Amino acid sequence: MAATGRMFRLWLLALVGWASMLSAVDAAYFTTCSQTVPLKTRRDVISITDFGGVGDGRTLNTWAFRSAIYRIQHLHRQGGTLLYVPPGVYLTGPFNLTSHMTLYLAKGAVIQATQDASSWPLVAPLPSYGRGRERPGGRYISFIHGNSIHDVVITGENGTIDGQGQVWWNMWKDRSLQYTRPSLLELMHSRDIIISNVVFRDSPFWNIHPVYCSNVVINHVTILAPVDSPNTDGIDPDSSSNVCIEDSYINTGDDLVAIKSGWDEYGIAYNRRSSNITIRRISGSSYPYAGIAFGSETSGGIENILVENINLYNTSTGIFLKTNAGRGGIIRNITVRDIYMENVKNAIRFAGNVGDHPDDKYNPNALPVVDGISIINVWGINVRNPGSLEGMQKSPFQRICLSNINLKGTAATLPWKCDSIEGSALGVHPWPCTQLISTQGSGSCP
Known part of the structure; x- marks a missing residue:
């Protein structure tokens, strides 16, 4: 023995x-x-x-x-x-x-x-x-x-x-x-x-x-995790910085990756943002929820995020930015690029009215600020709803950039829906909302 x-x-x-x-083999x-x-x-x-x-x-x-x-x-x-x-x-x-x-x-x-x-x-x-x-x-x-x-x-x-x-x-x-x-x-x-x-x-x-x-x-x-398993998010960096998520496969009953930073008045008081996060080469599916999500808990703020080279299949929403009145927090400087989607219900969704509250003590006037979101190089097949971008009337989502996006739908494909947003679009098919100003030339939005 x-x-x-x-x-x-x-x-x-x-x-x-x-x-x-x-470690040497994994040098790449x-x-x-x-x-x-x-x-x-x-x-x-x-x-x-x-x-x-x-x-x-x-x-x-x-x-x-x-x-x-x-x-x-x-x-x-x-x-x-x-x-x-x-x-x-x-x-x-x-x-x-x-x-x-x-x-x-x-x-x-x-x-x-x-x-x-x-x-x-x-x-x-x-x-x-x-x-x-x-x-x-x-x-x-x-x-x-x-x-x-x-x-x-x-x-x-x-x-x-x-x-x-x-x-x-x-x-x-x-x-x-x-x-x-x-x-x-x-x-x-x-x-x-x-x-x-x-x-x-x-x-x-x-x-x-x-x-x-x-x-x-x-x-x-x-x-x-099974598709019907509740709230089994894959990876949730939360009020964290310098995070790198790469080369992984996720198939769960909720968001594959969701960046968070605290919940309403508690997150505002704690005041720690999620920043400098890279997410790349992720594949997977989550029919009930989203591939890549921001929020809905965003009260500490989210900034300086790069998401690239993502493959999503059989997913309810591809890219989902979700917040609410009472959340507060600044969501800015986010780039999402080189995304492939297949059999996705909603390709791109921004929503300023999503998510519940921890209690009744939140301040409804604590409005989130969304400023500087770029979505570039997206290819989608069998997409039912290309986009729904709904900000908040008292705090419109600003500097939204959509560039080089091609979403092929079905006979039931819905039109884009937009409200309380400002920004630009270049090379987007089907063409998005009139709130996004058309830009000319090649490359991404200015």
Whole structure:
């Protein structure tokens, strides 16, 4: 048995060397996002089995995960520690990550959430939301959680983090839910995070939720949930900055990627925006909701966003900017380009009257400001509604640019609908609203 353990550790050390080689193989990716978070190699390696972990799908491994992470947190190995999860199904309750660690899921490894909701602790509402997103009061802690941590990597050989969300979806549907459901992965007040080469499946609520974070890379992930699973957003950067989301496939029951920044008076008071976010080479579908969304929680502001090279299929809305009176916040300097859509109900939608309120204390005169949104190079096939751009009469959406957009519809294709917007259009088919001034020449809007 001891000899087997020594051989296993030698193999793990070899794996660390292989991980270094992998970083070189993925050089094309890291030339894009390496300035956001550089990849690090961990020379200290432990396995969940060293702490009693059993991957039989029945044994509860909560203590094993918490013990292993406690060891990482308190021994402070130079360069951090890699926690290896070998093939198998490791049933566990929620657990917290710590700084200077890599959670590595081998091929065939599944970290599976227990369905016993009573074992999930409650945590305080997010200060920029003021209450749970679904229910007043607290909320259930996320399955994998981190608060005020840094230098963290979640990666592997496309192992799976499985939220077993059906029990939570049922509680939401039958109205027996008492508190807001847990996310699959939530990181708060954290920085220097890499999430890559992992499958996220059946989240109880939002899948990946970095909130109040900076320097976050999410790459080569697959996110899956049934089309009828409620509020299973794929990736929601929230009041976060310097975020890079790339090269991933998402198929869920809600928005694939949604940029947020707080809810009404609570988000306005917290005053932390989402900024400097890049989203590129994302493919997927979400028939009930949107491919790429901005909001509807936008009270802290959203600015300096680049979205490019997106492929959307069988989706309700392709690009959706959504806010409301009472939200406040400035939404500006957003570029969306090189988008392909197929079988999409609404190609482009801006709405100033979407989303509910946390309570009746919001200020209806806190109006959002939308200024400087460019959508360039969009090709759509089987699009029913090319565009609906509806701002707010007291706060029109300004400097909207549509350029080189070709949306092929069906016999039931609807005309563009616009209200309270200002901007320009160039090379758009079918031609949009008269509120968008026609420009001449080639290139994008001035």
